[in-house]
Amino acid sequence: xxxxxxFIKALKGEEVERPPVWMMRQAGRYxxxxxxxxxxxxxxxxxxxxxxxxxxxxxxxxxxxxxxxxLFSDILVIPQAMGxxxxxxESKGPYLPKTIASKSDMDQLIVTEASDQLQYVYDAxxxxxxxxxxxxxxxGFAGAPFTILCYMVEGKGSKTFDKAKQxxxxxxxxxxxxxxxxxxxxxxxxxxxxxxxxxAIQVFDSWSGLLAPGDFKLFAQPYLERxxxxxxxxxxVILFPKGSWYALPDLSKSSASALGIxxxxxxxxxxxxxxxxITLQGNFDPAKLLLPIPQxxxxxxQMIDEFGTQKYIANLGHGILPNxxxxxxxxFVDAVKNYKKH
Amino acid sequence: xxxxxxFIKALKGEEVERPPVWMMRQAGRYxxxxxxxxxxxxxxxxxxxxxxxxxxxxxxxxxxxxxxxxLFSDILVIPQAMGxxxxxxESKGPYLPKTIASKSDMDQLIVTEASDQLQYVYDAxxxxxxxxxxxxxxxGFAGAPFTILCYMVEGKGSKTFDKAKQxxxxxxxxxxxxxxxxxxxxxxxxxxxxxxxxxAIQVFDSWSGLLAPGDFKLFAQPYLERxxxxxxxxxxVILFPKGSWYALPDLSKSSASALGIxxxxxxxxxxxxxxxxITLQGNFDPAKLLLPIPQxxxxxxQMIDEFGTQKYIANLGHGILPNxxxxxxxxFVDAVKNYKKH
Numbered sequence: 026x027x028x029x030x031x032f033i034k035a036l037k038g039e040e041v042e043r044p045p046v047w048m049m050r051q052a053g054r055y056x057x058x059x060x061x062x063x064x065x066x067x068x069x070x071x072x073x074x075x076x077x078x079x080x081x082x083x084x085x086x087x088x089x090x091x092x093x094x095x096l097f098s099d100i101l102v103i104p105q106a107m108g109x110x111x112x113x114x115e116s117k118g119p120y121l122p123k124t125i126a127s128k129s130d131m132d133q134l135i136v137t138e139a140s141d142q143l144q145y146v147y148d149a150x151x152x153x154x155x156x157x158x159x160x161x162x163x164x165g166f167a168g169a170p171f172t173i174l175c176y177m178v179e180g181k182g183s184k185t186f187d188k189a190k191q192x193x194x195x196x197x198x199x200x201x202x203x204x205x206x207x208x209x210x211x212x213x214x215x216x217x218x219x220x221x222x223x224x225a226i227q228v229f230d231s232w233s234g235l236l237a238p239g240d241f242k243l244f245a246q247p248y249l250e251r252x253x254x255x256x257x258x259x260x261x262v263i264l265f266p267k268g269s270w271y272a273l274p275d276l277s278k279s280s281a282s283a284l285g286i287x288x289x290x291x292x293x294x295x296x297x298x299x300x301x302x303i304t305l306q307g308n309f310d311p312a313k314l315l316l317p318i319p320q321x322x323x324x325x326x327q328m329i330d331e332f333g334t335q336k337y338i339a340n341l342g343h344g345i346l347p348n349x350x351x352x353x354x355x356x357f358v359d360a361v362k363n364y365k366k367h
Numbered sequence: 368x369x370x371x372x373x374f375i376k377a378l379k380g381e382e383v384e385r386p387p388v389w390m391m392r393q394a395g396r397y398x399x400x401x402x403x404x405x406x407x408x409x410x411x412x413x414x415x416x417x418x419x420x421x422x423x424x425x426x427x428x429x430x431x432x433x434x435x436x437x438l439f440s441d442i443l444v445i446p447q448a449m450g451x452x453x454x455x456x457e458s459k460g461p462y463l464p465k466t467i468a469s470k471s472d473m474d475q476l477i478v479t480e481a482s483d484q485l486q487y488v489y490d491a492x493x494x495x496x497x498x499x500x501x502x503x504x505x506x507g508f509a510g511a512p513f514t515i516l517c518y519m520v521e522g523k524g525s526k527t528f529d530k531a532k533q534x535x536x537x538x539x540x541x542x543x544x545x546x547x548x549x550x551x552x553x554x555x556x557x558x559x560x561x562x563x564x565x566x567a568i569q570v571f572d573s574w575s576g577l578l579a580p581g582d583f584k585l586f587a588q589p590y591l592e593r594x595x596x597x598x599x600x601x602x603x604v605i606l607f608p609k610g611s612w613y614a615l616p617d618l619s620k621s622s623a624s625a626l627g628i629x630x631x632x633x634x635x636x637x638x639x640x641x642x643x644x645i646t647l648q649g650n651f652d653p654a655k656l657l658l659p660i661p662q663x664x665x666x667x668x669q670m671i672d673e674f675g676t677q678k679y680i681a682n683l684g685h686g687i688l689p690n691x692x693x694x695x696x697x698x699f700v701d702a703v704k705n706y707k708k709h
Contacts, residue, residue: 184526185653185654185685187653187654187688190652190654191654191657194654194655194657194658194662195657195658195659195662234631235631236631237630237631237633237652238631238632238633239633240652268631270612271631271632271633271636288579289576289577289578289579289580289610289613290580290613291579291580291581291613294613310532310579310582311527311529312527312529312532312533312536313536315533315536315537316536316537317537320536320537343527346529
């Protein structure tokens, strides 16, 4: 790993000749090569077998040409490691048969040894790093504590995660205890990802945007900040609190290197709210990858015009959709690589 | 109907002794009296039978004490009237077997006579007005054109409505033709609601928050503005583009009387973005209705402190959840009615 990699330079705020580019969920379901593996191995076999995870992680680097790889894994390995069963029902999403509703549920969670359960992740990182052979940096990741709490309490995906929010609002002390346990495990987990060779870390707060600004400050922000504080001396950290545009001013003062944003905020306003002091990552509407390629290229150009080429990592505003043709994903990546300001 | 009603005064920006209060989806699934009717009559029977619709509309006024009634109906009566079958699958949501994908699909839609198909709505409004006997004003409503397009193209609910957005992005001319047809029908429909006796109109753009600000300006805003322009000389209009906080500055200059906002924006910022020039409606997090009542009361007080008592209509930021106890809904309404600034 050298700092010559565009992605790391952009994270550090160093000058770059063009913005680096990768795509959330780039290792996955829109790639025919991934779909072949999915036919042979179930979800957690793919996640837990380092050879498979490494192969899937590297696919988009080879096929689409992204400037960074992100480990193929899942945010729900943390609830698993803490002792909760997680079933992944293909094309339906996760299901946790046992959820957290009370202090006694919470007291049964594994904390101290949880990150030791995830040796397969560290092995996958080591193998991926070896196979990548320094072509591009490797991003490790975890779910943010609030988002993990959402799944632990709700037991499955939800549009609104009302049950999880009600848990936080009506039993705030218990919620904070749970969030602290998740944070402890996540920090230990991410530190081991760094030891295994991850070059940067992204923390996904996929559901933080369901919280009012005041509740984000209570139930999401302190835990994101604690993770950033513990990791940022080791490695660049990207925080992605999806939908929480209102948190940009506060998080721009955190120890994170970059903030991810979705497409529901204009780049110019995101720059203002962060006082142009931190690298921003995003924010292409994933639905726009299905535009005819000339219009897709124009939309990418417009996005980079608005963000500027410095302190910027081109990405989607959320995960790539399964029905995106590979040539459109490649067109997105190439449009960033070929960006010229007129 | 006299202008003495708090709700109408607040819409007109007139001075009020306290803010009026109602709750989105107040007529419905959290009320035992509604659940009784649901056991006997299916969804569209309840919607299409004026006696049932009127009874359900008035239930929350009697039981919970809201300052306005909103007609029990559904935004998808518009696609129905335009010739698309809509099935309502209880506790799963709507399903449209035939969707709009092409110009020929669109050309088959009924436009000119569509609003005549909805006589049962006008009858329900007339009956409700009679039964309400001027106790509180009656709100009529419709879905906003972009949200109706979402269902017409996607055929069912969705977290992201990617198919609908892709339709707009990749066939913008066709999308605008469809949006114009929906807008024409909606304006005719709302004018007939006014003739039947509705005292105010709310337009629900439930999915506009999935659009980037630039796309909102293209695919949502012009149609919201056209509806507001056509209706506002007749009746106060409330626009509720859920999630589209970024549109507040523009919409505050529209001919609407009020803007609805969800809980993901602080009242103070919403006031700033609208230059304190328009009535705001919202924005209690529906999940907070399950707080213990003293905390619920405190949260309501804080909300009103932040919005101020003038040019303000207390409401939730989205529909009431089915699992809210009636006494909590009533506590919300009473907390607004008993508001005193300390």
